[in-house]
Amino acid sequence: MTTQRIAFLKGHGTENDFVIVPDPDGRLDLSAAAVARICDRRAGLGGDGLLHVVRSAAHPEARDQAGEAEWFMDYRNGDGSLAEMCGNGVRVFAHYLLHAGLVEAGDLAIATRAGVRRVHLDKTGDVTVSMGRAQLPEESVTVTLDGRSWPARNVNMGNPHAVAFVEDLAHAGELRTVPPFSPAAVYPDGVNIEFVVDRGPRHVAMRVHERGSGETRSCGTGACAVAVAAARRDGADPAVTGLPVTYTVDVLGGSLSITELPDGTVEMTGPAVIVAEGTFDPAWLTTALS
16 A cells, blocks of 8 residues: 555446545555455445456456546455446446546547446536346345345346335335345355346336445445336336337336337446545555554
């Protein structure tokens, strides 16, 4: 870890909040313990996760994507663990690049552990992300909580999701701990679990327990998984009809618009906000971890 003060920003997408650490040349060694302390809401800066901003060519996990995308979103969960993808995070990441003058409004590509994601930056603050195609594994899953059980749709958006349609969002409980699901072997690396209710035609609301973070105010990949699961439940499949399907997905921190296109690509549109920036002394982190 450097001895110089480390720059950071705070941002959020529908109140899913992140610490942003610019490190274009990949010089910072951010251990899992360091990330967890930085994201700690009482002893650190606080966030659902951390966005480590690195040029793709400077990061060993992204060098093979450098020809397509200059910037790599090295995303970490709030507990310091690595994550393949974060939908709200990639919107905030793109907005940071615009805020810092590193890109211009319009279209750009961002490298992630789930592959390159195409992004459109609107000058108004909305960001549209091409989230790739949803995978719908056939394994059946059951989520059980407080004596109730629900079948959950297995959806992969570059990271794993279990989508359960419930009668009342209160049935999800406190969501600080992982809701029990079975069989556990379906998700050997853990899973994001969404509880969903209907609000109207092609309009749903959700709560989510994010793997490695607990309940969050929003989850972009989760909203995409929910929209795809809701479309299939409702008998809509753009690959069959040739028509796009759009759902409004309400999260605790706002709303996202999710569209599945006939080629299977899922697009997510929502806001991204930078709320603060500053520096911290790495000596604090060294002392805190000793």
